[in-house]
Amino acid sequence: MNExxxxxxxxxxxxxxxxxxxxxxxQWGPQHGYGIVQxxxxxxxxxxQVETGSLYPALHRLERQGWVQSxxxxxxxxxxxxxxxxxxxxxxxxxxxxGRWERIVEAIGSVMYVKPGESES
Amino acid sequence: xxxxxxxxFQRRNRELQEEINAHLQMAIxxxxxxxxxxxxxxxxxxxxxxxxxLVQDVTRQMWGRGWFEQLGRDVRxxxxxxxxSPGFTITATAMLAVAICxxxxxxxxxxxxxxxxxxxxxxxxDLVSLQRGERNFSPVPPFSYLDYRDLRERNHTFTGxxxxxxxxxxxxxxxxxxxxxxxxxxxxYFDVLGIKPMLGRFFLAEEExxxxxxxxxxxxxxxxxxxxxxxxxxxxxxxIARHPLTVIGVAPEGVVGAMPGLRDDxxxxxxxxxxxxxxxxxxxxxxxxxNVIGRLRPGVSRGQAAQDLDTVMRNIVAxxxxxxxxxxxxxxxxxxxxxxxxxxxxxSTLPILLAFAAVVLLLTCTNVxxxxxxRFVSRRRELAIRQSLGANxxxxxxxxxxxGVVLSIVAGAMALVLTSWTSKTFAWFFRASSSPTTxxxxxxxxxxxxxxxxxxxxxxxxxxxxAWRSSHAPAVEVFKxxxxxxxxxxxxRKLLSGLVVAQIALSLxxxxxxxxxxxxxxxxxxxxPGFEQDHILTATVGLxxxxxxxxxxxxxxxxxxDRVAALPGVxxxxxxxxxxxxxxxxxxxxxxxxxxxxxxxxxxxxxAEVAPRYFESLHIPILEGREFxxxxxxxxxxxxxxxxxxxxxxxxxxDPLGKNLRIWGRLFTVVGVARNSTHMFVNESPEPxxxxxxxxxxxxxxxxxxxxxxxxxxxxAVENTIHxxxxxxxxxxxxxxxxxxxxxxxxxxxxxAMAGIFALIGLxxxxxxxxxxxAYRTQLRTHEIGLRxxxxxxxxxxxxxxxxxxxxxxxxxxTLGLAFALGLTxxxxxxxxxxxxxxxxxxxxxxxxxxxxxxxxxxxxxxxAMLRNPVSAIREL
Numbered sequence: 001m002n003e004x005x006x007x008x009x010x011x012x013x014x015x016x017x018x019x020x021x022x023x024x025x026x027q028w029g030p031q032h033g034y035g036i037v038q039x040x041x042x043x044x045x046x047x048x049q050v051e052t053g054s055l056y057p058a059l060h061r062l063e064r065q066g067w068v069q070s071x072x073x074x075x076x077x078x079x080x081x082x083x084x085x086x087x088x089x090x091x092x093x094x095x096x097x098x099g100r101w102e103r104i105v106e107a108i109g110s111v112m113y114v115k116p117g118e119s120e121s
Numbered sequence: 122x123x124x125x126x127x128x129x130f131q132r133r134n135r136e137l138q139e140e141i142n143a144h145l146q147m148a149i150x151x152x153x154x155x156x157x158x159x160x161x162x163x164x165x166x167x168x169x170x171x172x173x174x175l176v177q178d179v180t181r182q183m184w185g186r187g188w189f190e191q192l193g194r195d196v197r198x199x200x201x202x203x204x205x206s207p208g209f210t211i212t213a214t215a216m217l218a219v220a221i222c223x224x225x226x227x228x229x230x231x232x233x234x235x236x237x238x239x240x241x242x243x244x245x246x247d248l249v250s251l252q253r254g255e256r257n258f259s260p261v262p263p264f265s266y267l268d269y270r271d272l273r274e275r276n277h278t279f280t281g282x283x284x285x286x287x288x289x290x291x292x293x294x295x296x297x298x299x300x301x302x303x304x305x306x307x308x309x310y311f312d313v314l315g316i317k318p319m320l321g322r323f324f325l326a327e328e329e330x331x332x333x334x335x336x337x338x339x340x341x342x343x344x345x346x347x348x349x350x351x352x353x354x355x356x357x358x359x360x361i362a363r364h365p366l367t368v369i370g371v372a373p374e375g376v377v378g379a380m381p382g383l384r385d386d387x388x389x390x391x392x393x394x395x396x397x398x399x400x401x402x403x404x405x406x407x408x409x410x411x412n413v414i415g416r417l418r419p420g421v422s423r424g425q426a427a428q429d430l431d432t433v434m435r436n437i438v439a440x441x442x443x444x445x446x447x448x449x450x451x452x453x454x455x456x457x458x459x460x461x462x463x464x465x466x467x468x469s470t471l472p473i474l475l476a477f478a479a480v481v482l483l484l485t486c487t488n489v490x491x492x493x494x495x496r497f498v499s500r501r502r503e504l505a506i507r508q509s510l511g512a513n514x515x516x517x518x519x520x521x522x523x524x525g526v527v528l529s530i531v532a533g534a535m536a537l538v539l540t541s542w543t544s545k546t547f548a549w550f551f552r553a554s555s556s557p558t559t560x561x562x563x564x565x566x567x568x569x570x571x572x573x574x575x576x577x578x579x580x581x582x583x584x585x586x587x588a589w590r591s592s593h594a595p596a597v598e599v600f601k602x603x604x605x606x607x608x609x610x611x612x613x614r615k616l617l618s619g620l621v622v623a624q625i626a627l628s629l630x631x632x633x634x635x636x637x638x639x640x641x642x643x644x645x646x647x648x649x650p651g652f653e654q655d656h657i658l659t660a661t662v663g664l665x666x667x668x669x670x671x672x673x674x675x676x677x678x679x680x681x682x683d684r685v686a687a688l689p690g691v692x693x694x695x696x697x698x699x700x701x702x703x704x705x706x707x708x709x710x711x712x713x714x715x716x717x718x719x720x721x722x723x724x725x726x727x728x729a730e731v732a733p734r735y736f737e738s739l740h741i742p743i744l745e746g747r748e749f750x751x752x753x754x755x756x757x758x759x760x761x762x763x764x765x766x767x768x769x770x771x772x773x774x775x776d777p778l779g780k781n782l783r784i785w786g787r788l789f790t791v792v793g794v795a796r797n798s799t800h801m802f803v804n805e806s807p808e809p810x811x812x813x814x815x816x817x818x819x820x821x822x823x824x825x826x827x828x829x830x831x832x833x834x835x836x837x838a839v840e841n842t843i844h845x846x847x848x849x850x851x852x853x854x855x856x857x858x859x860x861x862x863x864x865x866x867x868x869x870x871x872x873x874a875m876a877g878i879f880a881l882i883g884l885x886x887x888x889x890x891x892x893x894x895x896a897y898r899t900q901l902r903t904h905e906i907g908l909r910x911x912x913x914x915x916x917x918x919x920x921x922x923x924x925x926x927x928x929x930x931x932x933x934x935x936t937l938g939l940a941f942a943l944g945l946t947x948x949x950x951x952x953x954x955x956x957x958x959x960x961x962x963x964x965x966x967x968x969x970x971x972x973x974x975x976x977x978x979x980x981x982x983x984x985x986a987m988l989r990n991p992v993s994a995i996r997e998l
Contacts, residue, residue, distance in 0.1 A: 033140065034147040052144070053176045056137075060183040077150055081143040082136070 018058050020097040023090050032081040067093050137177055199524040213489045217532030220485035221575045222539040223478040228571045229544035233563030234467045238456035241376035243315025250459035251413040254448035260460050261708045264411045265404040268437055275433045278426040281313035282415040287385055290666040291851045294360025300853050301386035302557045304378055313416050321355035321370030324390055333395030335366040338388040341374040363668035364394055379414055382463025384559040404444035406785035412461050427453045447710040463560055470868050477879045484627040484883055486582035488890045491620045494587035495897050518588045525584020533576030550871040554864050555854045590616055617894050618930055624890040625934025628883035629971055630942035634949055635880035636963040638873035644955030645866050651798030652739040657858035658832035659700055660839050662822045663851035684842045690835055691826045696732035698821035701800055702865035713771050714781035727800055727808050732815035736795055738827040746778050746793030753814035760814055762793040767809035802865050804954035832857040872952055892978035895927050899982040906986050907994025916987045923986050927979025931972055
């Protein structure tokens with residue numbers, strides 16, 4: 001019965017990051033939910049396993065925010081699926097997210113890799 | 122629109138389903154391509170995907186408006202569940218409706234009286250009534266015009282202070298003379314109240330005291346009934362007591378004047394005919410005739426204002442000490458409990474009734490909660506299944522609470538319909554009297570909000586507790602315990618017992634209070650008021666409101682007395698200007714000759730003006746001296762008859778005969794001592810009373826006859842006899858004394874009637890409550906009881922087993938209830954008469970009644986269990 005709370009936590013934890021990852025994946029072209037999971041897994045070398053319980057809420061939220069659009073299309077394997085496509089607004093958001101992400105990485109990096117003595121000056 | 126969005130929702134739901142399906146299909150296809158079999162691929166894909174329903178659920182939440190859709194679903198589910206058990210639904214709804222209605226009815230009475238003290242006035246919270254001297258019930262008008270004007274002009278804490286005096290008068294000039302209630306008012310009267318005229322204008326400041334400005338303002342209802350809503354009435358002349366007055370305006374609908382509970386029909390200035398100059402230029406005696414209401418400045422507290430007025434009043438007293446003997450302190454009351462008018466009585470009765478009603482509601486909630494808990498316990502399997510399917514605890518609780526809320530909303534709607542009728546029953550408690558009473562409950566937005574609050578509270582109370590408790594059980598436990606459960610687990614058993622105990626404990630105080638109030642009513646009815654009231658008829662003759670001269674009035678009075686006395690069937694006839702026990706009295710400061718009172722020392726007495734043979738007709742013995750005679754008229758020296766209390770008050774241990782009292786600055790000689798009798802209420806503390814001679818000081822003319830037979834039979838004859846003297850004489854309020862004096866007990870009747878109804882509801886609820894729980898538990902123990910019998914327990918043992926439960930619960934409830942009740946009776950101690958708040962007889966009988974009823978309620982399930990065939994009982998699971 002607590003599963004739902006766990007999902008929620010994970011969404012919150014990954015919120016910014018997951019949105020960014022999805023938008024980034026959609027940069028290469030429209031993709032369906034299953035494709036996004038596979039793409040993320042392949043590109044991260046199996047390190048990132050996105051839960052469906054996070055992915056679909058995130059996709060639907062992104063669509064509501066106008067960062068992605070969706071349409072039903074046939075896949076290569078003749079499977080009808082919902083394809084998500086990044087919008088112009090979504091691209092702007094991706095640039096913003098990326099900028100923020102880089103600042104975070106930089107900031108965290110400068111804390112983690114601080115050389116002894118430097119912090120004194 | 123709603124259907125449209127609902128349609129959109131369905132479509133999105135379907136699409137989500139398809140989307141997830143596609144996801145699974147592609148995952149399966151990938152796995153099959155990697156060489157897995159179709160079946161294992163499917164299983165793995167589904168496992169990998171996770172809880173589909175849950176994914177759908179959290180995704181749906183992203184769509185927004187999710188809670189609304191959930192609420193709709195929960196409501197539909199709740200309705201379905203309630204439809205499944207119509208017995209429970211109908212019982213619970215009906216009980217809640219009655220309990221909510223009890224509250225909203227009393228609340229509508231409070232709303233119609235205390236919350237709306239002056240209909241039509243603006244911001245009545247800022248209005249305060251001014252009282253000079255002691256604060257008591259239905260006091261006499263406390264201010265002279267000059268004192269009022271000084272207070273109005275010298276204070277720093279009021280935006281305005283108004284004054285009024287009202288009385289009956291006859292509207293002449295039409296085909297039929299009509300008796301109406303007229304108010305003399307200060308010019309700022311309507312301004313201070315914040316009322317704008319519907320037609321024409323109200324009074325101008327310069328009209329206030331300028332004599333002989335015969336302008337009149339009509340009330341809406343008078344304008345409608347007597348003047349047929351004439352739109353051109355303003356400027357026309359009407360005749361009041363045979364004097365022409367000009368209509369200058371009409372008040373808006375609903376405006377009935379400034380005294381709570383009384384209805385004015387007309388308003389005129391303080392001296393419209395120029396005949397009242399004396400009253401406007403003196404500060405004591407008959408010039409003290411005005412009721413005063415002030416509007417506080419914003420931000421000023423009542424205490425500050427009282428201090429301010431006290432200072433002004435002290436200066437007035439210092440300047441005119443002789444005109445201000447007695448207590449002159451100013452007290453201010455908010456209008457909801459103003460001693461002038463009805464609200465003083467309302468404030469001492471209605472909140473207590475509301476408290477009773479609240480106990481009834483609490484009791485009902487406990488009862489419904491018991492039923493609900495039993496239902497949830499029997500539905501625990503369903504709840505457990507839903508829980509293991511992923512419903513979280515909050516969702517379950519929300520759902521169950523919603524069932525309670527749905528019930529109480531339906532109950533609230535029923536109560537709303539009921540209350541629109543019961544709110545009007547308030548007027549039943551007030552019989553026709555000599556005052557133009559307009560008391561009734563009101564059904565306005567306040568009451569509707571009140572009902573909403575009551576029902577929401579009720580819904581929460583009877584839904585939340587059982588729901589929380591039921592959702593507590595871990596699903597696994599429920600499935601495991603299913604086969605061997607007893608009353609759904611010990612926690613539920615404890616809660617059920619607690620609820621039953623609470624019901625008994627709550628109903629006991631209701632029963633005790635109603636018992637005490639009913640016995641009070643009996644004591645009041647049985648108490649002798651000290652005068653005869655069974656063969657007395659009274660009739661008011663509007664002599665001084667019909668436009669006669671003073672000499673004519675005196676002549677007519679003598680004629681009335683002579684002719685009525687000569688009627689066959691009349692034993693004794695007399696005249697008076699006051700009827701005892703009608704919620705009114707007249708008071709005046711009286712000092713023994715030579716006594717110099719301290720400043721602010723109050724020496725107030727009640728007074729009444731009575732004609733010869735008054736005491737004889739009421740069978741009040743004259744203990745010393747003599748009764749009044751026809752010779753005690755205006756030419757003779759002023760005389761007094763005092764009652765025992767007054768005699769002791771002024772001349773303890775001395776003979777009062779021949780002593781003098783100074784009233785209105787004049788000396789009155791005591792010629793007789795009458796036995797004490799009731800003035801206002803049977804349970805009053807005796808106040809000193811002096812009787813003056815009617816033909817010396819009488820103002821109102823009330824004919825009082827002692828009849829041989831039923832006084833009602835004489836009513837027509839008396840009225841006709843008076844009309845024989847002059848057909849234009851207004852005769853009204855012709856009724857037996859017994860009917861008038863019932864006014865004094867109308868609040869006791871109201872209290873005991875309402876308490877009785879509430880107690881009855883309480884008793885029924887408590888008894889059905891304990892019956893339900895014991896029956897239910899016994900049913901759950903059928904298997905166990907069957908085993909016991911099979912193992913050799915006798916039927917009496919079974920009976921004892923079940924009964925013991927009931928006895929234990931009843932005992933607990935009675936003990937707690939008694940403690941609660943004895944605390945609560947203190948609150949009503951003031952309302953009791955001839956009986957103590959902890960009267961042992963009442964306590965014992967009430968406890969016995971409740972105990973016996975509860976045990977009887979337990980006996981039936983016990984008896985049923987005893988008669989069960991053990992074999993079938995064991996089989997039953």
